[in-house]
Amino acid sequence: MAVSENLLDAIRKAVGPGGWIDDEVGMEPYLVEPRGLWRGTCAMIARPDSTEAVAAVVRLCAEAGVAIVPQGGNTGLVGGGVPDGGIVLSTARLNRIRDVDAANHTMAVEAGCILAEVQDAALEAGALFPLSLGAEGSCQIGGNFATNAGGVAVLRYGNARDLVLGLEVVLPDGRIWNGLRGLRKDNTGYDLKQLFIGSEGTLGIITAIVLKLFPPPRVSETALAAMADVERVLTLFTRVRDECGDALSAFEMISRIALEFTVRHIPDVADPLDSAHAYYALIELTSPRSGDNLRESLESVLAAALEDGTIEDAVIAKSQSQCESLWRIREFIPEAQKSEGGSVKHDISVPVSKVPEFIHRASQGAVAMLPGTRVVSFGHVGDGNIHFNLSQPVDADADAFLARWDDFNQIVFDITFEMGGSFSAEHGIGQLKRKHLVHYKSEVEVDLMRRLKMALDPDDILNPGKLV
Ligand SMILES: Cc1cc2nc3c(=O)[nH]c(=O)nc-3n(C[C@H](O)[C@H](O)[C@H](O)COP(=O)(O)OP(=O)(O)OC[C@H]3O[C@@H](n4cnc5c(N)ncnc54)[C@H](O)[C@@H]3O)c2cc1C
CATH class of the missing domain: 3.30.465.10 (Uridine Diphospho-n-acetylenolpyruvylglucosamine Reductase; domain 3)
Known part of the structure; x- marks a missing residue:
């Protein structure tokens, strides 16, 4: 629906000076998704600085039947904040x-x-x-x-x-x-x-x-443990959780290829261990009690795991800078993967107990479909949330690989579904995963979602074309 000059004038009045952007250059950052996957259009960026001003803009648009796309930092990964007409309402000035x-x-x-x-x-x-x-x-x-x-x-x-x-x-x-x-x-x-x-x-x-809010951590310890297979990652997780209880605040899995990519492409990242291992777990313990001896707990659980063959090696950070170096490996995997050509990403979850089975089945399925595909799996294994990313075969054509995006999705999401998992663990639906929502959610669930949307927003003013 076209946005009239009258409406835009009324919005300008409602938000006051400095409360809107309507020139091409100024609007640009609000129209593009940072990875360049989508590019939107809209008539104006409204930037109200109070709840009352937000309400005034929404009332005006609702009366005129004009769509509003709310936008925060525009870091979403599923195209949810990208407009298709109407206006964008940025919350940037609501910052108190x-x-x-x-x-x-x-x-x-x-x-x-x-x-x-x-x-x-x-x-x-x-x-x-x-x-x-x-x-x-x-x-x-x-x-x-x-x-x-x-x-x-x-x-x-x-x-x-x-x-x-x-x-x-x-x-x-x-x-x-x-x-x-x-x-x-x-x-x-x-x-x-x-x-x-x-x-x-x-x-x-x-x-x-x-x-x-929570009590701040006063002591923390970080370690990287190495394992021969993904089953042992799960064994170690269960053991650390059982022995360290609430102190366990992060347990992140890193596959060998993910570590290799970061070492190869990210400055100041080195393999902290002497030899190669199939999987790693980045473990963080924290406690608000300054007297807690977390190092002793971590050393004891890792020593027992080394003794019985659960882990092959481990390093415990001795300083803040070593701790940051270990986290750098995990945090820069997505960045490093960009340098390896085209990649198809999946952000799935399954029950924690099924993570190993998922990784085996999905890896076999992806490689069977396109031999040479490199499986780069990593993520929040303690939450059952795996970033199951696929990098193109070495020297393959990136566009040809990316043309198989939907085929890879189907293999990975079907397996996830069969295992009682979710095809979008963290990143949501936006416009990227709408078709999957309809396919993998039950009719009853989709119907309930649509009824909720109709009950609250019968005229489809807020973020049309997203989620449901
Ligand atoms: C490097 C990187 C790492 C990331 N890591 C993670 C991660 O570990 N876990 C994770 O969950 N996500 C992650 N994300 C995704 C993203 O950062 C999150 O989804 C984040 O919560 C989005 O916040 P935003 O302010 O950027 O929202 P936007 O991208 O601006 O908007 C996202 C969606 O929310 C809507 N929206 C925004 N603000 C409002 C509001 N005030 N009211 C109503 N609707 C609103 C938009 O319309 C859109 O649909 C990552 C993204 C990047 C780029």
Whole structure:
């Protein structure tokens, strides 16, 4: 639907000076997805700086029947924030920390706060906000909740969904729902906030959030252990979890080829062990109790694992810089993979107990379809969430490899489905995975989702063409 000049003028008035962008150059960063997979169009970027101004923009667009695409840091990986007409509503100027309630262990923040700034604000208040992911320097907290972001601390603290007590949301008709409660117990009917979390901007615009805070870690230990096969990665995970309990805050799997790619392509990354091993686990223990001897715990569990052949070797970081070097291997795998030509990515989850079976079956399926395909698997194995990426055969044509994207997806997602897993563990649906949603979710689930969308946004104003 065309956007009239009258509507654009009314939006300009509602958001005030500095509250919109409508020139080609200024709009560019909001129209492109960082990896260049999609390019959108829209009439204006509205940048309101208050919840009331967001509501005013939504009311105007709803009356005119014009679509709004909410956008945070634009780091999403499924094209959810890319517009197809209408306007983009950026939350970048809603960036205030509203309140820190130390005794309640909560902090109320506006949607446009950058995740790293939220973490810093929590630390300044003597607390931890544990959500942590590769894009934390640019993604916004509203975007994190709109996508139910995961990241590297899910094992101990849960997804975004688990880190929230209250929300403020502008509904598709422009009403404001103030659900900014800081309550840990509130059994008064449907848990409405959870409807909006993970809804990818299709049900409402999140404008503020009450976050849960935790005691900050005062001691931590990091190790990289090496194993001969993926079954042993699972054995080690179970053992570390059983012996170290809550102290286990991250358990990330890295396959040999993923480590080789980072060593080959990323500056200042070296193989920390003397010989090659099939799989590695990056393990982090943390505790808020400064007296806890985590090193002893880690040494003891790794020594026993070495003794009985679960692991082949291990290194425990002796300094902060060694710890950062170990994490650098894990964090730079996606970047390193770019230098190896075309890659087809899958962000799946299966029950933790089935991770080895999944990796065997999906690897066999992918390589059988295209011999020479290189399986680069890594990820949050403690959450059953594997980034099952496929790199093109050496010296193959990247475009020919990428043309098989859907074929690879089908093999990997069918196996995931058969194993009771999810075809999108972290990154959501956006526009990339809509067809998979309809294919792999039951009719009942898809019907319920569509009914919810129709109930809240019957005119399809918010983020049309995404998710459902
Ligand atoms: C290097 C890198 C690493 C990443 N690692 C992870 C990871 O470990 N785990 C993970 O889960 N994700 C990861 N991501 C994906 C991405 O960072 C997350 O999805 C993040 O939560 C998106 O936040 P954003 O502010 O950039 O949202 P955007 O990309 O701007 O938007 C994402 C979706 O949310 C909607 N939206 C945004 N803000 C709002 C709002 N206030 N109200 C309603 N809807 C809104 C948009 O319409 C869109 O559909 C990674 C991305 C990159 C580039």
